[in-house]
Amino acid sequence: MTTNTLGKIAALCSVVIIIGWGxxxxxxxxxxxxxxxxxxxxxxxxxxxxx
Amino acid sequence: MLLSSKLIALHQLRNISYLxxxxxxxxxxxxxxxxxxxxxxxxxxxxxxxxNLHEAIxxxxxxxxxxxxxxxxxxxxxxxIDLRLxxxxxxxxxxxxxxxxxxxxxxxxxxxxxxxGALLFYAIPVRSTQSIWFRVKVVFILAxxxxxLLIRNMTRASDMSWDNDPVPPKRIRVGAAMSLxxxxxxxxxxxxxxxxxxxxxxxxxxxxxxxxGCVNELAAFE
Amino acid sequence: xxxxxIFEWLDASWLSDLARTSAGLFSMxxxxxxxxxxxxxxxxxxxxxxxxxxxxxxxxxxxxxxxTKKWIYIGLAGIILSGIYESSAIAMKLATNxxxxxxxxxxxxxxxxxxxVRSAVYSRAPExxxxxxxxxxxxxxxxxxxxxxxxxxxxxxxxxxxxxxxxS
Numbered sequence: 001m002t003t004n005t006l007g008k009i010a011a012l013c014s015v016v017i018i019i020g021w022g023x024x025x026x027x028x029x030x031x032x033x034x035x036x037x038x039x040x041x042x043x044x045x046x047x048x049x050x051x
Numbered sequence: 052m053l054l055s056s057k058l059i060a061l062h063q064l065r066n067i068s069y070l071x072x073x074x075x076x077x078x079x080x081x082x083x084x085x086x087x088x089x090x091x092x093x094x095x096x097x098x099x100x101x102x103n104l105h106e107a108i109x110x111x112x113x114x115x116x117x118x119x120x121x122x123x124x125x126x127x128x129x130x131x132i133d134l135r136l137x138x139x140x141x142x143x144x145x146x147x148x149x150x151x152x153x154x155x156x157x158x159x160x161x162x163x164x165x166x167x168g169a170l171l172f173y174a175i176p177v178r179s180t181q182s183i184w185f186r187v188k189v190v191f192i193l194a195x196x197x198x199x200l201l202i203r204n205m206t207r208a209s210d211m212s213w214d215n216d217p218v219p220p221k222r223i224r225v226g227a228a229m230s231l232x233x234x235x236x237x238x239x240x241x242x243x244x245x246x247x248x249x250x251x252x253x254x255x256x257x258x259x260x261x262x263x264g265c266v267n268e269l270a271a272f273e
Numbered sequence: 274x275x276x277x278x279i280f281e282w283l284d285a286s287w288l289s290d291l292a293r294t295s296a297g298l299f300s301m302x303x304x305x306x307x308x309x310x311x312x313x314x315x316x317x318x319x320x321x322x323x324x325x326x327x328x329x330x331x332x333x334x335x336x337x338x339x340x341t342k343k344w345i346y347i348g349l350a351g352i353i354l355s356g357i358y359e360s361s362a363i364a365m366k367l368a369t370n371x372x373x374x375x376x377x378x379x380x381x382x383x384x385x386x387x388x389x390v391r392s393a394v395y396s397r398a399p400e401x402x403x404x405x406x407x408x409x410x411x412x413x414x415x416x417x418x419x420x421x422x423x424x425x426x427x428x429x430x431x432x433x434x435x436x437x438x439x440x441s
Binding site: 112115116119120122123124126127128130131134140141143144148149152153156235238239242243246248 | 337344440
């Protein structure tokens, strides 16, 4: 494999991983905040329906 | 119900005289320290923020997660240094390069561990104070600290003529092995804090009540 | 593909019996799991921070990456073996635990990414990062750093999801 091709593949894989990581942990934090809200309120918050 | 079963257990233990015989001679002094620690823990426990942190569904988990994950930075860098001082890895590099330049990331990890560890203690002060595993852990941490100081003094006292040697002198290797061994024990005893095998409400030898600082149970013996 | 049978098999195995009945041994295996994680992630952090020029800048990166390899493999073997033992105790619970599957996916991705892309890119690091002497055909410095960040992110997820299994 030429260095140029390797560089492109590596950059692409890394960007996909970093974006995927951001989405995954973004959803985790969102879910956590939602569960936290649910634990503090009597009514069921809207966000629970989307989980 | 729980209290009565506790007292029955204590009563049974009181009848086993040989258990008392293994208690230390200067038990009164040691018990005083236990009482002081217990008072301190109870005082901390009185703060609303301590209860809040303990009962917070996620905050406690995040703090504990940070404490465990930071191990990889703090003990990870320490492992690299110790493996070099043992002469089993990174032999091409001067020992002083790793010791001096990995010190900063290691200490960053240590400070985070110390802060998150203090918060974990603050969230559950009484049980932690009366945990035999926590006490053992603190002793091992102190021993590891003294060991680290001894290694530093040894390296400073030497002319560092061995700096580029693949395998450092024996005394340095012994120090590095001690360091790894002690930190392994710290991690293992920290992990065992989650178990209640030797919590104060359990039936156990008198010595263990003293060692864990179960002041109420000890008072019931008097 | 339905792989629940693996968990059912593990759940009914002698390993599961042992894990459930010997609490002392179980806690020791848990400690081995954490210690293996420290070895694996510690060496990974060292290599990746070096390639980001955060630690040991100027020290030839090839020497560092080469030295970390053996310990990464020992750490991996440690976490996998102790992990199988630990999981046997709660196999059926894990089969439906999303954090467990996230951890397994991260572990697989981490191993593949480390052995393929990371390894190839780090061995062709430019002089400005590698300090291994000038290379005839190096990868761009920003690509090396991007790979380092992505790799750190994957293993962070593996460790964090692992810790969270305990809370879920």
